[in-house]
Amino acid sequence: MMQEGHLKTLASIYGIATEYRNIRGERIQVPQKTLVALLRAMGVEDFSPEGLHEAIALARAKKSTFDFVIRVLRKRTERLRVPPSFVGGEARISNERGEVVFRSRVTSPVLSVLLPPECPWGYYNLTIASSNGELSSLLILSPVKAYLPPERIWGIHGALFALATERNQGIGDLRDLRDLQDLVVRAGGRFLGLLPLHLMPKDGPQGTSPYSASSRRLFDPIYLPLDEVLSLFPELSLSIPPDPNPSENLINYELIWREKDRFLRKVFQHFFEKRTETFAALWREFQNFLDREKDRVIWASLYQAIASEAGPDWRKWPVPFRERNEKALRDFFQAREQDVLYFAFLEWLMDRFLERITEKHRILCFDIPVGCAPSGIESWLCRERLVFNFTVGAPPDDFSPEGQNWGFHPFSPWKIRENHYADFIALLRDNMRFARFVRLDHIMGLKRLFWIPEGGKPSEGTYVQYPFRELLAILTLESTRHEVILLGEDLGTVPRFLRSALRRSSILSTRVFYFEREGSSPRHPQEYPPKSYATLNTHDMPPLLAFLEGKDVLLRKDLGIFTPEQAAVLLEDRKHFLEECLKKLQEWGFLQEDNSTPQALLFALCRFLAATPSRVVSVSLDDLLESTTQVNLPGTVEEYPNWRYRLPVRWEKLRERLTHLATIFSPKGGRTEYVQNL
Known part of the structure; x- marks a missing residue:
């Protein structure tokens, strides 16, 4: 018979929580079957009393040896x-x-x-x-603190894919990004936050979440601006495909990529054929890129070329490809060299355009997801360090009553340590090349992740500990080396010590106005911590106009996520919160009593953000352009068109809004005045 005490002792040695507290502070006991499954994933096989006793001794010896493998020096x-x-x-x-x-x-x-x-x-x-x-x-x-310049920074954030402009092919691209960056810089902003631009699977009309990328070390060529690509090859006579569905409000990733891919293959064919004649200089640049980035790009290009023939899921490939057999891959490359180089060409173009966008102004904030798609490139290359019979998510809470399952597999904390964190270091470096800021999604994952048994419910999961001190040291080291400011997404159930550690390390805590409240009243702006990133909302929340109308609650009720009774309680709470917001914004001098229109409220809230001591403040592009559509509805997959909505961009209106933001956030026109009033 299995001894529960020994089982829990063994679990604790491996960093597996046998109980945890939920968002309401209630103690949740982890099912025994979950502990057994997790220990099996760690290599434990014998769960008899004798086997557990021996496993405990081996685990302690292994942990003692591991303590010497990595050392942090301050x-x-x-x-x-x-x-x-x-x-x-x-x-x-x-x-x-x-x-x-x-x-x-x-x-x-x-x-x-x-x-x-x-x-x-x-x-x-x-x-x-x-x-x-x-x-x-x-x-x-490693230094104790991450890079953090003394000046206060303001800007905007949004989804590049959502930008609906007259010149793109149905999805925002790098030309749109450059134009948007120019507007922000001219207004005086120095922050432009983006949802992840990483390479995504595109084998369906709905695409996939940017937080479940095929590889977090590669950028997606769907963002290539075809007009600017063609300008590199002026003698090539090609018609740029139009937006395949200009009247559609939703992005069809599969259709858009099919048209772009067809165009880009013709460009590459011409480039490859004329590489030693017309394009000798460009070809040398391409070759230099491959020499410099071969470890990152060649493997990924091989994967994509194989996927074109064997399917998009490496787990279903023939064994030699699935297991990365050296001879099989070498033979494939020799037989399909041009096909492989095409995908490397796409990454070179993305690298080239991003370098030119950021060479003059470094204001971009890149977002690093906590995991990768199970069927993608990163999973294929790192499979020895992934635990495939578990997925990552979040326990049930008020935001998602059933909990969340994010669908990707966790990295083994023991195996990433054995590998000297090579994957994590490479991930940071590749994302810091063009960024001034890096946002780490679910930064609690540096300390612990919520593992869910494959096929199980979030309520059957538990937390697994990660080597936080070492991962944090790598973060602050790479931040200092690259002079990149770190933002941590620390929303939800966050251990108190974690926020203290982030503050000591100069990693900015995320503070969202919707959540920063005391009862039904908004928290005073001066109570926001100086080392924080302050904003009204995120991509997982409704834009301001939708928030005012309770559209997010009504949508969840319509989809069956909330019962009518739950929705009624939440709508009543929202009503009281908004009433208190209006009262406090007027009391604090941010809003005139006779003007509570949505636009007036937006700028009043911007004045509120300006009065916080937060080091970085940002307003969403959706709010500036008066969108009522939520980018992502957590807890849904097919029930809601996540990551697909299009945001019509009216450049003149956006320019006016940014000019107004500058008067609010500039030291003379905004923050100082409102702080004095408070």
């Missing part, structure tokens, strides 16, 4: 504990170029490390050689 002088069997050996530390920067005999179980002052923040390899063998450790010399 200063250049540190004392590191060494396994006793390596006392008497020689220790040496080398930098990322392989140069030895420290040598010492290990004379006791505590090694005193003294790195030269010129050693920069970075990654160092510690090796101890003795008669008992060789022991290696990755040292992460």
Whole structure:
């Protein structure tokens, strides 16, 4: 018979929560079958009393060994504990170029490390050689704080795909992004937040969530501006395809990509055929890109070329391709070189255009999702470190009564550590190349993720711990190196210590006006923390106009997510909250009593944001353009057209709105005045 005490002890060693508190503070006991399934995923096989006892001893020994594998250093002088069997050996530390920067005999179980002052923040390899063998450790010399300049920053955020302009092919593209960035910069804004631009599966008319990308290290060529692509090849006579469905309010990713893909293949065919004649200089640029980015791009291009023949889900491929057999992949590349290079060409174009957009102004905020699509490139390349019989989500709460299952598989905290966090470091670097800001979706995932058994309900899941201190050290290190400001999406059920740790590390906490309340009253603007990113709403919430009318609650009621009784309670709560908002905005001097129109309320709320001490403040593009459509309705898949709505862009109106925002957020015209009034 299984001993519950031993089962829980073993689970705790592996960082598996045997109970947790929900959003209301209630203690939730994790089902025993969930603990068993999780431990099986960690490699435990024997659950007899004897087997559990042995597994506990092995897990403790493994954890003790693992403690030496990665070390975080906050200063250049540190004392590191060494396994006793390596006392008497020689220790040496080398930098990322392989140069030895420290040598010492290990004379006791505590090694005193003294790195030269010129050693920069970075990654160092510690090796101890003795008669008992060789022991290696990755040292992460990381600053305590992330990069954070002193000035206050304001801007806007939105979904690039939603931009409906006269010149694009039914989806916002990089030319639209450049035009939008120019408007923001001219108005004085220095922040432009975007939903993820990563490579997405497009094997259906609904596309997929940008938070379930095929690869979070690649950008999606569906955003290529075809007119600007054609300008690179002026002698090529091609007609740019029009918007395939201009009257449609929803994006059809499959149809749009089919037309763009057809056009881009013709361009590449011409480029490839004339590569040594007409386009010698461009071809050299392309080759240099491949030499520099081959590890990231060639594997991904191979995947896409194979998927064109074998299907979009690598889990259903022939075994040699599924298992990444070296000979099979080499043979495929030799037989389909041009097909593979086509996909590399697309990534080169995305890289090229993003570089030109950001070379003068660095104001973009890229969003890094917490996971990747199970059938995609990243999953294929990282499958040894993923746990495929679990998915990630969130426990039931008031926002989603049934809980949430986000559909992607978790990375094993033990295996990413064994791999020296190579995937995580590469992910950060690739997203920081063109960004001034990086937003980390569900930043609690650095500390813990909610694992759900495959095919189970969120109520059957539990939290699994991750090596938070080490992941945080990598974040602050890469932020400092790239001079990128970090925003953490820390909404929902957030452990108090986590927000404290983020604050100490200068990672900005997300503060959303809809949620920042005390009872039915909005929180005073001066109560927002200085190290925060303040906004009215996010892509998972209704725009302001829809919020005022309770459209999000009514929509959930119509879809059966809320019962009529639940909806009635929420609508009544919304009514009281809005009444208090109007009262407080008038009391604090942000809103005139005789003007409570939606537009007046929007700018009053912008004045509210301007009065907060938050380091970064942002208003959504949807609110500026008076949209009433929610980008994403959490907890739905086919019930609601998530990630597909189009936002008609009227540039002149947007220019006027941004000019008005500048008068609110500038030090003279906005924040100082309202802070003094408070």
